[in-house]
Amino acid sequence: MRVREFQELMHRLYFHRDSQRGVERTFEWLVEEVAELGDALKSGDKKALESEFADVFAWLASLANITNVNLEEAAANKYDGRCPKCFKIPCQCPF
Secondary structure, rough: HHHHHHHHHHHHHHHHHHHHHHHHHHHHHHHHHHHHHHHHHHOHHEEEEEEEHHHHHHHHHHHHHHHOOOOOHHHHHHOOOOOOOOOOOOOOOOO
């Protein structure tokens, strides 16, 4: 499944609810899921990691949907196959 297809799936499943919730509250859900991902990273539990990565991706897609942003297009435009800051592959930016 491509990013665009996943975002469209999230739109079909959740757009009505997400748009009613609004940008601010949907963003709060995304932040909560990122925190849960942090917990999963600390635990080292592979199944929990996979689940939380999926949740973060889903909430990111939902937030993109209600703000009318195409994630696949935005990522491709910004990264365009190279680092957007130093324009090198691999990135040569200082830490």
